Amino acid sequence: MGRPEKAKMRKLTGSPHVLFPVGWEGGRLRSFQEAILKEKVVADFPLAVCRKCNRNTIYPVCESCHEKTESLFFCETCGAIQNCPHEKKRYSEQSIPIKHFFGAAMKSLDEQSSPDLVKGVRGTSNKDHIPENLAKGILRAKHDLCVNKDGTVRYDMSELPLTHFTPSEIKTPVARLIELGYSTDIHGSPLVDEHQMLELRPQDVILPKSIESTDESSDSVLFRVAGFVDDLLSRFYGEEPFYQLGSKQDLVGHLVIAIAPHISAGIVGRIVGFSGTQGFFAHPLFHAAMRRDADGDEACVMLMLDALINFSRQYLPDSRGAKTMDSPLVLTSRLIPAEVDDMAHRLDVAWSYPLELYEGALEGKQPQEVKVALLGHRLNTPGQYEGVGFTHAVSSINIGVTCSSYKTLPSMEEKLKGQMLLAEKIRAVDAQDVARLVIEKHLLKDVRGNLRKFSTQQFRCINCNAKFRRPPLIGSCTKCGGKILFTISEGSIVKYLEPAISLAAKYAVSPYLQQVLDLTKKRVESVFGKEKEKQEGLGKWFG
Ligand SMILES: [Zn+2]
Ligand SMILES: [Zn+2]
Ligand SMILES: [Zn+2]
Structure with a gap:
């Protein structure tokens, strides 16, 4: 089972434009616009001071006067300090005036109007909690680009x-x-x-x-x-x-x-x-x-x-x-070439295969018994970079399926039905074995994984996305008063159960696997109760 082809811009969770914290103030979209309405961001930031402006900042260069700043340490005993004999770190949880920093970034770019939505991260996870300059985020948002965890666009x-x-x-x-x-x-x-x-x-x-x-x-x-x-x-x-x-x-x-x-x-x-x-x-x-x-x-x-x-x-x-x-x-x-993995050295570079190769194949000889020109023979000569041959040309590298239907079919049901249809059509493929693999590697794993997660799940605030290990006794979010929800729903657990059972039945997979499915169903029912009158065939994809 392969995987569908891919060609897309990398997006981190929440598609941030910049590695700069918006804290909980950024709301569900983790946006600076939302944080600015709340006038602050509370998160871990480095400590620095601009001696010229005589104010604290988070950057190595002052966002207002562009002078180099002096970085400070945070000590549990002395607070923000240049030096002291205690153990200290380079950052602390601070409430920063986000409107000031956003405004300073806009000014440094000489931008009049900001993009409608500039998204940051909930918090930075590097050792010293160093953020990117917010100006980079404004520009990335303007150019509709997402940042990767190292500051690049991939x-x-x-x-x-x-x-x-x-x-x-x-x-x-x-x-x-x-x-x-x-x-x-x-x-x-x-x-x-x-x-x-x-x-x-x-x-x-x-x-x-x-x-x-x-x-x-x-x-x-x-x-x-x-x-x-x-x-x-x-x-x-x-x-x-x-x-x-x-x-x-x-x-x-x-x-x-x-x-x-x-x-x-x-x-x-x-x-x-x-x-x-x-x-x-x-x-x-x-x-x-x-x-x-x-x-x-x-x-x-x-x-x-x-x-x-x-x-x-x-x-x-x-x-x-x-x-x-x-x-x-x-x-x-x-x-x-001599320094790369030697698998590439075994690349055939001949313009045609000798007759001995085909005769050797007929006799069941080992590939290395017939001499064919390999890239590895040419290492450290000019031929290592050029003069590679090929045996069969194609009319165009762009002809063929360039976007597999796995990516265009909207639902998992259609994807799986398509896969089984192919498995039945292709004589070299054992459809029953495909069914077994799909059940074992995907459907069953999903059902069992979610069932296990259900009992250890977190709870989430519908409003601010705050996560809780246990639902607060007050019954609502302790941060904003919003409604509390499950993070794992019953639907996500039973979603693939009936499809797996119907697939197993249609392709007559081994009794062992059928029993495993049966037991899984019993376990699901023991958690959520047995389904009452259910419309026949609902949830069944096969049969
Ligand atoms: Zn300054
Ligand atoms: Zn100290
Ligand atoms: Zn909340």
Whole structure:
């Protein structure tokens, strides 16, 4: 069971524009507009003082006079202090005048009207509770961009390997490709036509621009990131803008940092074009440099300057995993094939397979018994970067299903019915086994997981979203008086129970699994009581 392809901007919970706390004052939307109405934000902030303005602040540079501030410590005994013999920390819970900070950010950008909605985070989770400058949030909101936990804007995609392309496939004009160094095609002829075949350079990337996807394409998002970075440079830092893009096509030639989850090393890539798919097309060596074996894995890109200016490890949550995973702590600028995972060294680079390969296959020989040119044979020679061959051409990399129906079908019922329909049609697939896997790995897990969570659940205020381990005795929210709700509903538990039972019956899964479902149903009924008269077939997806 694979997973559907993906190409979308990364959004943290609540889609914040900036890593700046709005506390409970931000309301359900975690917005500054809401907090400003309450005139304050109570959250953990660093302590600093501006000697010129003689007032406390939270920034290393004063938001009013732009002088460097003096950072202070918080001591349980002495309060905010420069130094004392006690144990102290760099932050404390403070109530800050949010209107002042928002106004100062607007002023520093010389913005007259603020975006309608600027969203922050409930609280920062880094060690010293260092927030981003609020001005970045105003600009990101203006450009409709969401911030990742390290201060960058990420675009996530499914990885696909590619070694060759034609200009028409990636919609980049021939003249532009020649400027980027693609002067000749694979036969050595000068590039003049958009249908000539070119060999992809190992650090060039082709990003997704699918018209079928319901998510925004990478060129739209990165175009706005470029606008955001330019605004940030010119209006916040007082520097020259860098990108100054006239159109999305102008992204071609610019650098990105690509990184895969779970690792802390990014690699520099250059955008050469956009495909009509939702895939992140790059050279097999490039995927290997991201420590992935590609084909279905997920990686992301950020625009180079966004990462250089806005990334900081200080924003990262103070947990071991968050500090080392998925953040570009190390950057590879030049890809050295001998240094990447050796799986990519076993890439076939021949233009055709010898007859011995087919004869060997007939005799059941091991693959290594037949000699085929591999990338690994060419390490540390010019051939490690170019001259890779392929055996079968395709008419276009954009042809085929570019958006799986798994993503467009609205309900889980339709997705599952579609999957079972396919399983029945494809002779190589055992439909009964698919049914078993879906029940075991998805439906049953969901039902049991939610049933367990029901008994340990938290309670939530409908108004301010405050969470409670136990419902307050007063019967309403102790913070705002709002109504208290369950966070796990009965519906979320029984949702997949009848579908699982009907699926099990239709595909006659093992008696063991049927009994497991039966017992689960009994356990659910023991919690919520037995369903009274129920309309026949309701909740059953199959049968
Ligand atoms: Zn000042
Ligand atoms: Zn002290
Ligand atoms: Zn409340």
